[in-house]
Amino acid sequence: MTGLGSLVRLALRRDRLLLAVWVVGLVGITLSTASTVGELYGSPESRQQLGATAGSNPAFLAMLGPLHDASTTGGVLAWRWGVFGALLVGLMCMFLVTRHTRAEEETGRLELIGSAVVARHAPLAAAVVVALSASTVIGLLVALGLTGLGESASGSFALGLAFASVGWVFTGVGAVGAQLSESARTANSISGAVLGVAYLLRAVGDAAGDEGPTWLTWLSPLGWLEQTRAFAGDRFWVLLLPVALFAVLVVAASVLVAKRDLGGGLVPTRLGPARAPRSLGSAFGLAWRLQRGMLIGWTLSLFVLGAVYGSVARGVEQMLEANPALQKIIAQMGGAGAIVDVYLASIVGIIALFSAIYVVQSTLRLRTEETEFRAEPVLATPVSRFAWVGSHVLFATVGTAVVLAAAGLGAGLVHGVRVGDVGGQVARLVGAALTHVPAVWVVAGLALALFALVPKLASASWAVIVVFLVLGQLGPLLQLDQWAMDLSPFTHIPKVPGADVTAAPLLWLTLVAAALTALGFAAFRRRDVG
Amino acid sequence: MTAAISVSGLVKTFGPTRALDGLDLAVREGEVHGFLGPNGSGKSTTIRVLLGLLRADAGSASLLGGDPWRDTAELHRRLAYVPGDVSLWPNLTGGEVIDLLGRLRGGLNEKRRAELLERFELDPRKKGRTYSKGNRQKVALVAALASDVELLILDEPTSGLDPLMEAVFQEAVNELRGERTVLLSSHILAEVEALCDRVSIIRNGRTVETGTLADLRHLTRTSVSAELVGAPSGLAGLPGVHDLAVEGNRVRFEVDTDHLDTALRALVGSGVRALTSQPPTLEELFLRHYEDELPAGATEGAMSS
Ligand SMILES: Nc1ncnc2c1ncn2[C@@H]1O[C@H](COP(=O)(O)OP(=O)(O)O)[C@@H](O)[C@H]1O
Ligand SMILES: [Mg+2]
Numbered sequence: 001m002t003g004l005g006s007l008v009r010l011a012l013r014r015d016r017l018l019l020a021v022w023v024v025g026l027v028g029i030t031l032s033t034a035s036t037v038g039e040l041y042g043s044p045e046s047r048q049q050l051g052a053t054a055g056s057n058p059a060f061l062a063m064l065g066p067l068h069d070a071s072t073t074g075g076v077l078a079w080r081w082g083v084f085g086a087l088l089v090g091l092m093c094m095f096l097v098t099r100h101t102r103a104e105e106e107t108g109r110l111e112l113i114g115s116a117v118v119a120r121h122a123p124l125a126a127a128v129v130v131a132l133s134a135s136t137v138i139g140l141l142v143a144l145g146l147t148g149l150g151e152s153a154s155g156s157f158a159l160g161l162a163f164a165s166v167g168w169v170f171t172g173v174g175a176v177g178a179q180l181s182e183s184a185r186t187a188n189s190i191s192g193a194v195l196g197v198a199y200l201l202r203a204v205g206d207a208a209g210d211e212g213p214t215w216l217t218w219l220s221p222l223g224w225l226e227q228t229r230a231f232a233g234d235r236f237w238v239l240l241l242p243v244a245l246f247a248v249l250v251v252a253a254s255v256l257v258a259k260r261d262l263g264g265g266l267v268p269t270r271l272g273p274a275r276a277p278r279s280l281g282s283a284f285g286l287a288w289r290l291q292r293g294m295l296i297g298w299t300l301s302l303f304v305l306g307a308v309y310g311s312v313a314r315g316v317e318q319m320l321e322a323n324p325a326l327q328k329i330i331a332q333m334g335g336a337g338a339i340v341d342v343y344l345a346s347i348v349g350i351i352a353l354f355s356a357i358y359v360v361q362s363t364l365r366l367r368t369e370e371t372e373f374r375a376e377p378v379l380a381t382p383v384s385r386f387a388w389v390g391s392h393v394l395f396a397t398v399g400t401a402v403v404l405a406a407a408g409l410g411a412g413l414v415h416g417v418r419v420g421d422v423g424g425q426v427a428r429l430v431g432a433a434l435t436h437v438p439a440v441w442v443v444a445g446l447a448l449a450l451f452a453l454v455p456k457l458a459s460a461s462w463a464v465i466v467v468f469l470v471l472g473q474l475g476p477l478l479q480l481d482q483w484a485m486d487l488s489p490f491t492h493i494p495k496v497p498g499a500d501v502t503a504a505p506l507l508w509l510t511l512v513a514a515a516l517t518a519l520g521f522a523a524f525r526r527r528d529v530g
Numbered sequence: 531m532t533a534a535i536s537v538s539g540l541v542k543t544f545g546p547t548r549a550l551d552g553l554d555l556a557v558r559e560g561e562v563h564g565f566l567g568p569n570g571s572g573k574s575t576t577i578r579v580l581l582g583l584l585r586a587d588a589g590s591a592s593l594l595g596g597d598p599w600r601d602t603a604e605l606h607r608r609l610a611y612v613p614g615d616v617s618l619w620p621n622l623t624g625g626e627v628i629d630l631l632g633r634l635r636g637g638l639n640e641k642r643r644a645e646l647l648e649r650f651e652l653d654p655r656k657k658g659r660t661y662s663k664g665n666r667q668k669v670a671l672v673a674a675l676a677s678d679v680e681l682l683i684l685d686e687p688t689s690g691l692d693p694l695m696e697a698v699f700q701e702a703v704n705e706l707r708g709e710r711t712v713l714l715s716s717h718i719l720a721e722v723e724a725l726c727d728r729v730s731i732i733r734n735g736r737t738v739e740t741g742t743l744a745d746l747r748h749l750t751r752t753s754v755s756a757e758l759v760g761a762p763s764g765l766a767g768l769p770g771v772h773d774l775a776v777e778g779n780r781v782r783f784e785v786d787t788d789h790l791d792t793a794l795r796a797l798v799g800s801g802v803r804a805l806t807s808q809p810p811t812l813e814e815l816f817l818r819h820y821e822d823e824l825p826a827g828a829t830e831g832a833m834s835s
Binding site for chain 2: 108130182183271272273274276277280281282285287289290309351372373374376377378379380381382383384408526527528529
């Protein structure tokens with residue numbers, strides 16, 4: 001294929017830092033988690049105890065999947081980090097593919113390349129090659145690293161390849177998604193939605209119990225990772241499923257490439273209104289048009305996520321009343337108090353991290369507007385810089401509360417129906433979710449300050465979320481020092497429902513967020529635009 | 531006449547790049563002012579400083595009597611801007627963008643809006659992402675030309691337009707002559723000649739010439755090639771004729787624009803069968819007149835030396 005080699009080299013050069021961060025980060029987290037699990041659960045007895053409790057707990061099943069075999073460190077690692085690690089590999093691949101296909105096309109750079117001697121399919125093929133290689137390298141390094149740590153080679157390769165296979169599938173998903181939509185943002189949303197559905201399908205399937213729809217797990221690429229049973233039978237044949245799906249998706253994407261025009265989507269864009277509605281006449285009106293899709297999408301997604309997590313809560317109560325060992329483990333995941341509340345508190349914590357993704361996306365819309373030269377014409381009208389930034393920040397700020405409340409509502413409704421107290425549970429869980437608002441605002445403030453002070457590094461806000469995710473999810477397990485844990489604003493939120501809510505940390509976080517936001521506004525007024 | 535724009539000694543650096551290096555510019559109220567310079571000479575940077583988007587490192591700039599950095603919102607009420615690289619929101623239609631920009635500026639002239647859409651043959655119902663570069667430019671042009679403002683700042687507004695649309699654009703600007711002050715940046719000499727009352731020529735972030743077109747006429751030279759009925763005669767001695775090449779009945783030469791008339795009369799004397807003439811490009815003009823003032827090898831971009 002003409003031009004494939006040079007396009008791949010170009011992509012590798014452009015992304016060398018990004019790729020290094022992903023690969024080193026994911027492999028590093030996986031291996032350090034493995035060695036910590038090895039220390040914490042060094043004796044076979046402690047692992048057996050973990051297996052007896054965690055293996056049958058629907059809360060863990062929904063969040064992390066089943067613990068197939070706790071007799072080895074690898075088995076515990078595969079359970080504790082398998083789904084989340086694979087989720088990140090999938091995200092990486094999907095972002096990489098979009099970045100080198102649709103995003104390039106949208107900016108018109110691909111047109112430049114397309115007019116050079118390059119085969120029609122070469123840009124897509126190059127993106128696939130890059131994402132495929134990145135995920136495979138991660139898988140192999142994980143496999144070799146775990147083997148080096150003394151785990152069984154077969155299990156290590158099963159887990160490593162399972163990680164990689166999720167990357168392959170989402171390389172394919174990204175490739176198709178990039179063909180469907182004309183904008184990179186929508187392409188990423190499509191692929192992200194597929195990833196979210198994959199997570200939820202296996203969550204419901206795993207927690208379904210023997211009579212429930214356990215087959216749902218088999219519909220999800222993340223479920224295939226669990227079914228590979230690394231360190232618990234190593235069923236390598238399951239990996240044929242992701243390989244086959246990858247092949248189908250890539251063929252589909254290349255058929256779509258041949259069918260459509262450069263820059264066009266699959267569905268021809270329809271004509272729209274010739275006149276703007278009354279609402280589109282101010283900075284705020286424009287921000288609403290640009291932000292509403294994102295806000296509605298996140299509100300619905302988090303409502304569904306809350307409902308799925310909430311549906312499991314009752315089972316936790318029934319199964320675990322007499323199981324002190326498990327209580328200890330759940331406490332380690334960041335909670336205290338009654339066992340169901342511990343579970344609910346930890347799911348609300350995860351939901352808060354998801355809402356941080358929303359808030360960064362929403363805030364960085366400012367940066368996209370700037371780099372795409374759409375800020376300039378607006379700022380050349382009487383719209384002040386303050387109003388322009390403020391119109392978007394308003395969405396990030398209020399949107400945080402909206403998406404969190406939606407998640408609390410979803411969890412509260414479903415859990416409330418099951419325990420026969422809809423009103424009470426909705427109030428409790430919406431309240432618990434909203435308690436996290438100040439921490440999410442801190443993330444928004446950080447993103448805004450980065451945008452205003454060092455615009456070229458605005459996307460480092462994403463790294464901030466990953467750091468908070470790792471601190472929150474793995475910090476207690478890795479037994480990190482308290483000061484390190486304290487770096488994350490989420491550490492300071494009371495573990496609600498259950499814990500007493502004290503106003504002080506919430507006020508402090510709100511103040512920090514306000515200070516960062518004010519810094520962002522002030523710095524943006526002083527800097528060059530463009 | 532008062533000054534709509536007055537800039538002196540403007541300096542703007544981007545890291546090692548000295549984009550503006552002591553630029554001067556004076557635009558009088560009510561005139562169409564050409565802002566001419568090759569790619570990378572600092573036109574867009576100057577305009578961004580005038581719009582308060584960039585902060586100058588040194589020098590002074592005043593716009594409609596105000597300070598472009600401090601009085602932004604107030605000044606922006608009185609001007610409309612068409613960027614060099616028009617980028618639209620993918621999901622908004624052209625019509626929506628025109629209304630939006632118009633409303634942000636405080637309102638549009640509805641009659642002119644409709645009329646301009648028709649003349650530019652622009653379908654306002656298409657989504658931003660489906661417009662070509664030229665059509666995106668038309669969207670921004672309609673929004674700017676239909677605004678009731680004092681000053682239009684147009685950054686290379688015709689770079690994506692075909693010749694037919696360029697003519698429509700020139701017509702539209704001519705209609706506004708006298709009612710609006712226009713700053714029109716361009717790297718095409720012919721376009722500026724067709725529209726502008728006065729011109730400032732910049733190079734490497736510095737103004738090298740400013741004046742009316744008549745003032746600048748001595749700078750320009752036209753290349754002529756003709757096929758004649760008989761052998762050419764009387765050209766060789768004429769003032770302002772350069773690089774004369776005769777091949778049988780064919781003749782090629784360059785002539786200073788202020789001597790064009792005499793040269794053509796000499797051709798007609800021999801009977802003309804075919805004639806092509808080419809206006810000089812900006813690059814040729816620079817090569818001829820400013821070569822020695824420029825650092826060697828710097829044919830594009832305003833790199834610091
Ligand atoms: N944001 C920027 N960062 C770095 N360099 C820039 C930036 N904007 C313009 N330049 C540089 O400044 C010079 C002048 O650019 P510009 O004003 O866009 O020229 P023109 O509009 O006349 O083509 C060029 O060398 C360009 O590369
Ligand atoms: Mg320019």
